[in-house]
Structure formats: C-alpha cells, structure tokens
Amino acid sequence: MADLVVPRVALIGMHGHGRVHLDGLLDRDRAGRLVLCGVADVREPVGADADLVAGSVFDTNAVRLLERVRPDIVVITSPAHTHLHLAERAMLLGAHVLLEKPPVTSLADHDRLLAVAERTRRHCQVGFQAFGSAVVRELLRRNQSGEFGELSRVSVVGCWSRDTDYYTRSDWAGRRTVAGVVVADGALINPFAHGVALALRLAAPQSNGSVRVRAEAYHAYPIEGDDTISARIEPDGAAPVTAAVTLCAEREFEPYVRVFGAEGQATVWYTEDRARIEVGGRVEELAGDRVALIDDLIANLSEDPAGDVLCSPLRDTRSFTAVLAAIVAGPAVKPIPARHLRITPTRRTIPGIEDAVVAAGERGVPFSELDLPWATEECP
Known part of the structure; x- marks a missing residue:
C-alpha cells in the first residue's frame, strides 16, 4: 500500500491496560503522528474519560465502530477471548492490527488469524513490548550468532504481588474459562507472558510452535486459574524453557529471563531494558531504550x-499460544492450603516464595522438587 504519512487509528478497549494505549495514542495524535479516529468500549465514557475521547468517534460496539470509521490501524486491548473476531474483522476491513497479548486462546484461532493476515496482506503486531527493546534485540542477535554456544536451557523467573481487587476487576480475571469460552487468565500467560515469549524466541527462534508442556499450577487466591506456577516447556528440537512465577510475593523483584549456554550465560531484565552477559570470563552490562x-x-x-x-509479528508467537493452550488443557489448578499462606483482608502471600522461584529458575526444576510443603503434600 502507499505510505501513510498520518495513519488513522482506532482503539478497542479504553480501560485497564487499554488506558495506557489511549494515553499513548492521544500523545501521538497531539504530535501529529497519527489521528485517533475512533474508540470502542463496552462502557460509555463519563467525566474526564469522555473529555479524553471527545475528538474521536465513540461506539459501544467495536465492529460497528470499525465499519463506521474504517481506520488504517486498529489497536485491540479487549479481553483475549474477543481477539480473534475483532482482529479478523479489522483486517478484512483493510486495517493493520496491534493486538494485545495473549493474541488468541487456541492454536486453531492462531492459525486462522495468521491465514487472514496473509490473505489480506495486513500486518498483525502482538503486544509483547519487550521485543521493542534494543537490549532484547541485541541479546537475540548474539544468541543467534552462537555467542553463548549450544543452549542447555532458558529460564523465566518472576515475583510480583497482586491484591484481591486484581481478581475482581472483571468477570474473566483469574479464570481459565467463562461460560465454556477459554479466557486463559493465569500468571504465566498474562502478567509474565512477555518473559515466556522472549524465552521461547531465545530457545527456539525457528520453531514451528510445537511444544510439550508440563506445568504445576497453584492458587493462593480463591480463583479458578493459577497465581503461582512452574513449568517445563520443551520446544521441538530446541533447548527447554523452565519457568517459575508468582503473583503472591511478599517481596517483589523485576522478572528476568536467563540463558544457559555452553560458552556463557546471559540474563535480561526485560521490563527494565537491561542485561548482563557473561562469556569467556568477561562480564558485560547492557542498557538501552525501546521502540x-x-x-x-x-x-x-x-x-x-x-x-x-x-x-x-503474529507468526513468531505461535509457540506462546501453544504454551497457553497446553496450560489451559493441563491438570486442574491446586489450591495452596491456608496454613501455608499469609492472609490479610486485601492480599494473600506465600512466605518464602521468593527463594523458591529463584531456586526453580536456577536449577531448572519444578516447585515439587524443592521440598516445599504446599507443592509436595496432597492438597488441600
């Protein structure tokens, strides 16, 4: 298509993480880099929110909005189980798409959406922001050049805390399914999804998306899904990925991905755009910006x-969708008994979980091999 000097952009979903996108789009609109031509959300904006979108067409029906404004780009931040329908419709109407993660909730949906993108010759960018990092791109380049030697494994470690409000923010929060529809809201495939996607690209850059997953999923909160999980992910013909993450930490730290290679190691704190590379006895610190x-x-x-x-691009995220599908189809989530938790009216934490996730990541083992009482005894 011809170059678009000032593309017209529509946003679907203006609350939650959608507010971050809205603020960014408004900044770019004021700078003349795009035109925010339309906004859709199931809730009518009121007060200050209404003022923010006053210069755009608003509709509570996303498809109707797309048909009204015919944008060049659509940013989709609605719940994951709505992504396929909305992204497909946007591309069929001629728009390119920025699709929040997770892109879709099944491999069949992933393949269907990719086929639509290829048929319509539209770009579909998936919202794994870490891939915009100059540090991450440099790490990927060095890994592909063989600087770290043959990889033995890649690990993902994350330790954050969420309160009870996090699980009451919507009807799909903390759920694997709603009314038979997969929504896949779990720790590893939502808040720590960026780390998983990065680890998969490091371990298996040429993967066709075929993976085997063995996950141990737990919940401290009274939810259907998991808030604490360890997993071993085995892409075909590539190094395994081990993951250990929680949303029930007493002491948070920024998540990281670590590469274990025959010639060296590398650790990237992907939310902070910094990395440490250790090869041949040399230690190099990297920092940078992101696009x-x-x-x-x-x-x-x-x-x-x-x-x-x-x-x-969407085609590079098929392995991530395979992991999501495997976790949702895997064993039921186990509740962690209350005697192993610290419970307040607003928060649940797991004492000692910080050491556990680090140990699991360093050793490449699941929680059940760390002599944790809640991960080894019969629950509840």
Missing part, C-alpha cells in the same frame, strides 16, 4: 507483511 510497538508498526506499514519486519 513502542505502535511506532514500529507505523514505520513499517508500507513494507511487505511477509518480510518479518515487525518487532513482534
């Missing part, structure tokens, strides 16, 4: 969508 995925998409609108020019 926003919406800017990356705008810069490449006129490029061939088949050319892998985007930071986070």
Whole structure:
C-alpha cells in the first residue's frame, strides 16, 4: 500500500491496560503522528474519560465502530477471548492490527488469524513490548550468532504481588474459562507472558510452535486459574524453557529471563531494558531504550507483511499460544492450603516464595522438587 504519512487509528478497549494505549495514542495524535479516529468500549465514557475521547468517534460496539470509521490501524486491548473476531474483522476491513497479548486462546484461532493476515496482506503486531527493546534485540542477535554456544536451557523467573481487587476487576480475571469460552487468565500467560515469549524466541527462534508442556499450577487466591506456577516447556528440537512465577510475593523483584549456554550465560531484565552477559570470563552490562510497538508498526506499514519486519509479528508467537493452550488443557489448578499462606483482608502471600522461584529458575526444576510443603503434600 502507499505510505501513510498520518495513519488513522482506532482503539478497542479504553480501560485497564487499554488506558495506557489511549494515553499513548492521544500523545501521538497531539504530535501529529497519527489521528485517533475512533474508540470502542463496552462502557460509555463519563467525566474526564469522555473529555479524553471527545475528538474521536465513540461506539459501544467495536465492529460497528470499525465499519463506521474504517481506520488504517486498529489497536485491540479487549479481553483475549474477543481477539480473534475483532482482529479478523479489522483486517478484512483493510486495517493493520496491534493486538494485545495473549493474541488468541487456541492454536486453531492462531492459525486462522495468521491465514487472514496473509490473505489480506495486513500486518498483525502482538503486544509483547519487550521485543521493542534494543537490549532484547541485541541479546537475540548474539544468541543467534552462537555467542553463548549450544543452549542447555532458558529460564523465566518472576515475583510480583497482586491484591484481591486484581481478581475482581472483571468477570474473566483469574479464570481459565467463562461460560465454556477459554479466557486463559493465569500468571504465566498474562502478567509474565512477555518473559515466556522472549524465552521461547531465545530457545527456539525457528520453531514451528510445537511444544510439550508440563506445568504445576497453584492458587493462593480463591480463583479458578493459577497465581503461582512452574513449568517445563520443551520446544521441538530446541533447548527447554523452565519457568517459575508468582503473583503472591511478599517481596517483589523485576522478572528476568536467563540463558544457559555452553560458552556463557546471559540474563535480561526485560521490563527494565537491561542485561548482563557473561562469556569467556568477561562480564558485560547492557542498557538501552525501546521502540513502542505502535511506532514500529507505523514505520513499517508500507513494507511487505511477509518480510518479518515487525518487532513482534503474529507468526513468531505461535509457540506462546501453544504454551497457553497446553496450560489451559493441563491438570486442574491446586489450591495452596491456608496454613501455608499469609492472609490479610486485601492480599494473600506465600512466605518464602521468593527463594523458591529463584531456586526453580536456577536449577531448572519444578516447585515439587524443592521440598516445599504446599507443592509436595496432597492438597488441600
């Protein structure tokens, strides 16, 4: 298509994480880099929210909005189980898409959406922001050049805390399914999804998305899904990925991905755009900036969508969708008995979980091999 100097952009979902996108789009609109032509949300904006979107067409029906404004780009931040329908419709109407993670909730949906993108020759960027990081891109480059030697494994470690409000923010929060529809809201495939996607690209950059997953999922909160999980992910013909994460920490720290290679190691704190590389006795610290995925998409609108020019194209995230599907289809989540928790009116934490996730990541083992009482005894 011809270069678009000032693309027209529509946003679907203006609350929650959608507010971050809305603020960014409004900043770019004021700077003349795009035109925010439309906003859709199931809730009518009121007060200050109404003022924010006053210059755009608003509709409570996302598909109707797309048909009214016919944007060049659609940013989709609605719940994951709505992504397929909305992204498919947007591309069929001629728009390129920035799709929040997780992109879809099944491999069948992933393949269907990819086929639509290829048929319509539209870009579909997935919202794994870490792939916009200069540090992450440098780490990926060095890994592909063989600097770390043959990889034995890659680990993902994360330790955050969420309160009870986090699980009452919507009807799909903390759920694997709602009314028979997969929504897949779990620790590893939502808040720590960026780490998983990065680890998979490091371990298996040429993967076709075929993986085997063995997960141990637990919950401290009274939810259907998990808030604490360890997993071993085995991409075909590639190094395994081990993951250990929680949303029930007493002491938070920034998540990281670690590469274990025959010639060296590397650790990247992907939320902070910094890394430490250790090769041949040398230690190198990296830091840098990142490009926003919406800017990356705008810069490449006129490029061939088949050319892998985007930071986070849909085709490169199939392994992540395979992990999501395997976790949802896996064993039921086990409750952690209350005697192993610290419970307040607003928060639940797991004493000692910080040491557990670090040990699991360093040793490449699941929680059940760490002599944790809640992970080894019969629950509840």
